[in-house]
Amino acid sequence: MTDFPIFDPPERLLMGPGPSNIHPRVYAALSAPVVGHLDPVFLAVMEEAKALLRATFQTRNELTIAISGTGSAGMETCFVNAVEPGDRVLVCINGVFGMRMREVATRCGAEVDIIEAEWGTAIPTESVAEALSAAEYKVVAVVHAETSTGVLQPLEQISRLVHDHGALFLVDAVTSLGGVELDVDGLEIDLCYSGTQKCLSCPPGLSPVTFSTRAMERLAARQTAVQSWYLDLSLISQYWGESRVYHHTAPISMNYALREALRLVSEEGLEARWSRHLRNQQALVRGLEALGLSLVVDESIRLPALTTVRIPQGIDDANVRGTLLQRFGIEIGGGLGAFQGKAWRVGLMGSTSTERNVTTFLAALQATLAEQGYKGGGAVEAALSA
Amino acid sequence: MTDFPIFDPPERLLMGPGPSNIHPRVYAALSAPVVGHLDPVFLAVMEEAKALLRATFQTRNELTIAISGTGSAGMETCFVNAVEPGDRVLVCINGVFGMRMREVATRCGAEVDIIEAEWGTAIPTESVAEALSAAEYKVVAVVHAETSTGVLQPLEQISRLVHDHGALFLVDAVTSLGGVELDVDGLEIDLCYSGTQKCLSCPPGLSPVTFSTRAMERLAARQTAVQSWYLDLSLISQYWGESRVYHHTAPISMNYALREALRLVSEEGLEARWSRHLRNQQALVRGLEALGLSLVVDESIRLPALTTVRIPQGIDDANVRGTLLQRFGIEIGGGLGAFQGKAWRVGLMGSTSTERNVTTFLAALQATLAEQGYKGGGAVEAALSA
Numbered sequence: 144m145t146d147f148p149i150f151d152p153p154e155r156l157l158m159g160p161g162p163s164n165i166h167p168r169v170y171a172a173l174s175a176p177v178v179g180h181l182d183p184v185f186l187a188v189m190e191e192a193k194a195l196l197r198a199t200f201q202t203r204n205e206l207t208i209a210i211s212g213t214g215s216a217g218m219e220t221c222f223v224n225a226v227e228p229g230d231r232v233l234v235c236i237n238g239v240f241g242m243r244m245r246e247v248a249t250r251c252g253a254e255v256d257i258i259e260a261e262w263g264t265a266i267p268t269e270s271v272a273e274a275l276s277a278a279e280y281k282v283v284a285v286v287h288a289e290t291s292t293g294v295l296q297p298l299e300q301i302s303r304l305v306h307d308h309g310a311l312f313l314v315d316a317v318t319s320l321g322g323v324e325l326d327v328d329g330l331e332i333d334l335c336y337s338g339t340q341k342c343l344s345c346p347p348g349l350s351p352v353t354f355s356t357r358a359m360e361r362l363a364a365r366q367t368a369v370q371s372w373y374l375d376l377s378l379i380s381q382y383w384g385e386s387r388v389y390h391h392t393a394p395i396s397m398n399y400a401l402r403e404a405l406r407l408v409s410e411e412g413l414e415a416r417w418s419r420h421l422r423n424q425q426a427l428v429r430g431l432e433a434l435g436l437s438l439v440v441d442e443s444i445r446l447p448a449l450t451t452v453r454i455p456q457g458i459d460d461a462n463v464r465g466t467l468l469q470r471f472g473i474e475i476g477g478g479l480g481a482f483q484g485k486a487w488r489v490g491l492m493g494s495t496s497t498e499r500n501v502t503t504f505l506a507a508l509q510a511t512l513a514e515q516g517y518k519g520g521g522a523v524e525a526a527l528s529a
Numbered sequence: 530m531t532d533f534p535i536f537d538p539p540e541r542l543l544m545g546p547g548p549s550n551i552h553p554r555v556y557a558a559l560s561a562p563v564v565g566h567l568d569p570v571f572l573a574v575m576e577e578a579k580a581l582l583r584a585t586f587q588t589r590n591e592l593t594i595a596i597s598g599t600g601s602a603g604m605e606t607c608f609v610n611a612v613e614p615g616d617r618v619l620v621c622i623n624g625v626f627g628m629r630m631r632e633v634a635t636r637c638g639a640e641v642d643i644i645e646a647e648w649g650t651a652i653p654t655e656s657v658a659e660a661l662s663a664a665e666y667k668v669v670a671v672v673h674a675e676t677s678t679g680v681l682q683p684l685e686q687i688s689r690l691v692h693d694h695g696a697l698f699l700v701d702a703v704t705s706l707g708g709v710e711l712d713v714d715g716l717e718i719d720l721c722y723s724g725t726q727k728c729l730s731c732p733p734g735l736s737p738v739t740f741s742t743r744a745m746e747r748l749a750a751r752q753t754a755v756q757s758w759y760l761d762l763s764l765i766s767q768y769w770g771e772s773r774v775y776h777h778t779a780p781i782s783m784n785y786a787l788r789e790a791l792r793l794v795s796e797e798g799l800e801a802r803w804s805r806h807l808r809n810q811q812a813l814v815r816g817l818e819a820l821g822l823s824l825v826v827d828e829s830i831r832l833p834a835l836t837t838v839r840i841p842q843g844i845d846d847a848n849v850r851g852t853l854l855q856r857f858g859i860e861i862g863g864g865l866g867a868f869q870g871k872a873w874r875v876g877l878m879g880s881t882s883t884e885r886n887v888t889t890f891l892a893a894l895q896a897t898l899a900e901q902g903y904k905g906g907g908a909v910e911a912a913l914s915a
Contacts, residue, residue, distance in 0.1 A: 157564075
């Protein structure tokens with residue numbers, strides 16, 4: 144009953160909403176010898192990861208670290224530390240992850256108001272301005288890159304409004320960090336969280352976060368204890384800071400992997416990486432449009448790392464995704480929430496974002512759709528036509 | 530500034546309070562190709578991990594899974610799900626992790642009463658009986674293996690008292706699972722959490738947990754939402770159950786590693802594994818006693834996986850641990866809390882528990898102590914004398 148064979152997973156091409164494909168150097172780091180969590184060797188890894196994360200987030204924030212959980216733990220870390228029971232919080236919702244932020248904020252005892260925009264569109268700045276003129280908020284939360292819709296939210300004007308209002312600006316950067324410009328200091332983002340398995344191309348399991356001085360001051364002035372001991376930054380920051388006070392045993396191997404993934408980001412250079420993500424998405428889009436498929440998100444707010452494609456009428460969603468996975472070894476994502484059965488999510492994140500992967504996918508998709516009687520072709524040629 | 534060299538950590542002999550040394554097969558699993566978190570291949574990994582965890586916990590509990598965080602996240606998972614604001618909780622404290630349980634329970638809004646026993650001793654059954662006769666509790670929490678002191682808490686009588694009282698029995702098994710007998714069903718434990726980096730010899734990053742039917746009924750009858758969205762079992766159980774509803778992206782690579790670590794446990798057999806832990810500790814103890822060192826914990830309640838040794842007068846704690854680490858590549862743990870500067874913690878957990886590691890350590894310790902003028906010898910010979 145408990146006798147299972149040796150594990151030998153297939154090599155997938157990961158073109159879903161994450162995880163993305165992992166560079167061999169990151170796999171090597173992942174399986175490097177484990178040392179203790181207070182070993183000077185590991186403390187150096189933590190310092191290096193902090194420096195590399197600061198460069199990637201484009202911030203000088205002292206508290207820029209990896210939380211020992213996935214991106215959703217990073218979300219919860221931001222809310223439990225920033226919010227006290229009774230605080231008013233404004234959450235902008237245009238997809239699943241905005242909805243999740245509302246849920247998490249509510250469980251922190253916040254009085255949550257929301258702004259909603261149609262899925263596949265961005266939050267209009269005017270809606271934020273209107274909400275901020277009608278009530279006083281401690282925190283305003285926005286998703287930079289909605290993984291459920293593929294929308295890239297413009298942040299600059301919203302940030303100005305939030306700070307004029309005196310609130311903290313909380314941003315979900317799970318699917319933007321390392322794949323699209325994210326200037327934490329320039330945008331004056333106060334609390335920001337991400338995940339490792341998207342544009343950083345590291346396995347899932349950690350959540351990079353960064354907190355501004357304003358956010359830390361708010362934390363220091365709290366009247367109540369943070370409801371989560373595990374995610375309490377006043378404790379975690381002592382372990383990641385100079386005093387090295389034991390809090391929990393950090394996921395050693397995952398931190399090794401993150402450090403290596405961030406070194407790859409640093410070597411490539413942020414701007415080159417953003418350009419690569421955009422260039423390969425543009426090739427993907429040319430191919431999809433040649434096939435006659437339509438995209439959910441307008442080009443002006445399209446997230447380079449994740450493209451949402453409408454499923455054509457008469458095409459069997461599960462069958463297409465199943466064929467791509469089982470026959471071609473390619474994972475793409477189904478629609479989430481309101482988009483279930485209506486859209487595919489095609490990720491080109493981190494190491495996955497290459498021209499070869501774009502053409503591999505388009506060829507497989509074209510063949511799979513043809514089997515279902517769909518007329519359309521020339522996808523690979525269009526992708527390569529630029 | 531963000532330019533760091535390739536990472537090449539030393540191969541430590543990990544004889545502290547965890548992490549322990551990792552088997553090559555677990556490293557290989559850790560760096561196996563990542564697949565998606567909803568890929569049938571990964572869903573099979575989850576099912577296999579559940580079955581292997583059930584065997585290791587000795588339980589039939591349906592909800593026996595790995596939480597996506599370290600052991601402390603497992604602790605928090607148990608409390609946030611079992612406790613509602615205003616619930617009375619009894620926490621038994623005889624070391625750091627009992628103190629942590631009190632803190633976590635308090636942050637859940639529980640009315641917490643405590644029973645304290647001297648560090649290095651067990652919680653007396655009579656104290657629990659007395660407390661239970663004086664007030665009504667929803668949850669009684671005990672540490673099975675106190676990693677800060679090396680005490681193995683007898684659970685049988687306490688369990689009977691707790692269930693006669695109608696409370697849920699919550700047990701910290703971070704340093705016992707896989708290293709010492711732990712019969713979750715036989716002991717009628719309702720909520721139990723562990724860590725991967727101790728006697729399971731997997732890297733840190735996941736927390737195996739198991740919940741009885743009684744605990745799940747309590748959860749279903751809650752009047753209030755679980756304060757943590759990330760650790761809400763009513764949501765997590767849907768992802769780990771048949772419906773596979775997306776909750777968060779599981780740490781894929783760490784789950785691969787856990788599955789392989791549990792296969793190693795299964796291949797060795799639980800009883801053989803417990804015997805090995807005990808046998809090697811007995812050799813260690815013979816060696817330490819030959820050196821004239823004294824142990825903190827009485828043999829009758831000594832945790833096989835972790836031995837606490839009093840630091841002799843005149844010996845420099847930091848110097849000894851530093852020499853062991855830097856010259857011999859051996860990590861042992863310093864004292865925690867009340868034992869800081871007073872005791873060493875020597876772990877023989879999982880793969881680390883071998884006769885060769887015992888003699889390697891004793892030889893290094895004897896030499897290191899001799900350098901500080903300590904008289905005493907014959908440690909290795911004594912260890913091998915049985």
